[in-house]
Amino acid sequence: MNKGLYNRFWRWHFYAALFITPLLLTLTLSGIGYLFYPNVENKAYDDYFFGKSAHTEKLTIDEGIEKAKGQFKGYSVSKVIVLKDPYNTRLTMDDRNGDEKYVFLDDNYQIVGSQNAKYTFSNVMRNFHSSLFVGGTVVNYLVELAACWAIFLLFSGVYMAFKGKAWKKKQNASHHQKNKKWHALVGTIITLPMIIIIFTGLPWSAFMGNFIYSAAQEHPSIGIPELKQNPPTSNMSEIPWATRENDAPTSSDGSGAHAHHNGMSGMDMTNSNRLSVQQLMTKVEDAKISKPYSIIYPSTEDGVYTVARGSNTGVTGLDVSPYDEITTYFDQYSGKLISKVGFDEYGLLGKWFTWGIPLHEGHLFGWPNKVINLLVCLAFIFVIFWGIKTWLSRKKKGEFSAPPNTAKGVSIGFGIIMIILGIMMPLFGISLLIVLLIESCFWFFKKRQLSV
Structure with a gap:
């Protein structure tokens, strides 16, 4: 066995585990x-999801929406x-401060x-898992860094398990050897599934996630189709001639809390020319799009209604199979189906993460x-315990x-x-460069002390 390489992996494995174990336990x-969720x-939300209002009068969905807007002023x-x-x-409602509210309508479209969207179980767990309730770039990078070093822990653990023959039966094994055996054996068994879970979660990460998303956008043939990145526009000639010259309505800022999971956003606007939700x-x-689906409002006067079925929405009851994922665009004035894009149109990268994210979330099969x-x-x-x-x-x-510590320098294999x-x-x-720099400094100071 190459003792120098083994000791190098062992030392880095130990220190990496020491520093990121609290984060790994939190993430897990x-x-x-x-x-x-x-x-x-x-x-937990049985009354909201399946309950009925005390009001039994049958409303249209548009009347239900107007009633919700009247009850929740400013949203x-x-x-x-x-x-x-x-x-x-379920209605998603936002105010100008970025606060989000979920409002539930029964089959009569009564409230x-x-x-408060911020405190639902799914959003609390998501916020805890991705940003430790703190948020910000530094914390997001820290969470991603822990996931990356976890992969190193798994790889280095497998290497040491095979090289050290940790699971080999030993006569009169000590307590330490028994713990080491179980740590190595179980760690080796879960390495592949754990790496898959980690990698399918990286699309949400701050650094690598942005890199993956940018690559998917810049190369539609392997990632996200151009149509999904740049939705079509509604035909402005659908606006009646008498009101066509009127000032167009304006929409609120579509960033921040209004952003949709795939980059789209919408905001309800006062526009009498637009198709009602019931008509849509x-x-x-008519377009044979079955439930469940989400309707995202147009955000501009020439925007479109976006009707989507997604495999990774994070909304209870809304997720569908990746193969049934579809995004469709309807003219906001005529209701004409302008275009649609589905799983088959995605590139290899887009398909992998459309399939991988629900695998990570636990609802793919x-x-x-x-x-x-x-x-x-x-x-x-x-x-971790072992x-x-x-x-x-x-x-x-x-x-x-x-x-x-090994006296040898870093080997070629390592x-x-x-x-x-x-x-x-x-x-x-x-x-890694930072760690190498720190180790080099320690080595330099130690060498200097010995030479004095």
């Missing part, structure tokens, strides 16, 4: 919480979510209740997906007992592996 536990919300509708029975219809829903039905993700996450927690036990079982009293990982995960590569 919050990930488990998010995994079951539809199950939790179906129970405008940005999205209508039409779900399958027995779910109620059942409302929620008839057009949607029903409850077995949730169970597999749960078992992998629990096994990962146990690997790792800590392994260290404590060999730790000498009063000493830190870090793995021994360098190649780290370069490959650094290219695959740029933020990891940047942190």
Whole structure:
């Protein structure tokens, strides 16, 4: 066995685990919480999702929307979510401060209740998982960095397990050797599924996520089709001649809290010429688009109604199979179906993440997906636990007992592996340079002290 390479991996594995274990536990536990958010919300918000209003008068959906706007002054509708029975219809409403509210309408389109979007279970878990409730670029980078170093931990752990033959049966094995065996064995088993879970979560990350999204936009043949990036416009000639010269309505800023998950945004505008939601829903039905789907309002006078079925919406009851994902554009004045783009039109990169995100979220292939993700996450927690036990079982009293430093320089094999990982995960590569710089400084000062 190459002792120098082994010790190098062992030392970096130890220190990486020491610094990122709290973050890894946080990400794993919050990930488990998010995994079951539809199950939790179906129970916790039963009255909102499936309840009925005390008012039994039958309204049109447009009357229900107007009633909601009247009850919640200062809020405008940005999205209508039409779900399958027995779910109620859900309105997303925003105010000018960026606050978001969910309002539920029953089958008579009467108001059942409302929620502050910020404090729903799914959004709390998502915020906890992605930004630790703190948010900001630094925290988002820190979360991504922990995920990247977790991949290094898995790779280096597998290398040491095979090189050290950690699972080989030993006579009269010590407590330390038993802990090491279980740490190595379970860690090796979950390496592949854990790496898949981590990589399918990277589209949300701050650094690599933006890189992936930019690549998908710049290269539509492998990523996001041009039509989905730049939706068509409504035909302005559909506006009646008598009112065509009137000042066009303006929309609020579509950034921030109004942004849709795929970059689109909408805001309800006062426009008497525009098709009503009820009329649009008839057009949607004629176009053979089945529930569930979301309706995103036009944000400009020449904007379009966007009707979408998504595989990674983060909304209970709205997700569909990746193969059924579709985004359609309807003229806001005539209701004409202008164009549509579906899974088959996506490039390879777009298809991978359209398929990968629901796999990460645990709803790609029903409850077995949730169970597999749960078992992998629990096994990962146990690997961390056994790792800590392994260290404590060999730790000498009063000493830190870090793995021994190797006197040799960085080997070619170690360098190649780290370069490959650094290219695959740029933020990891940047942190790697910082670690190497720190280690070089320690080596320089130590050498200087010995020479004095």
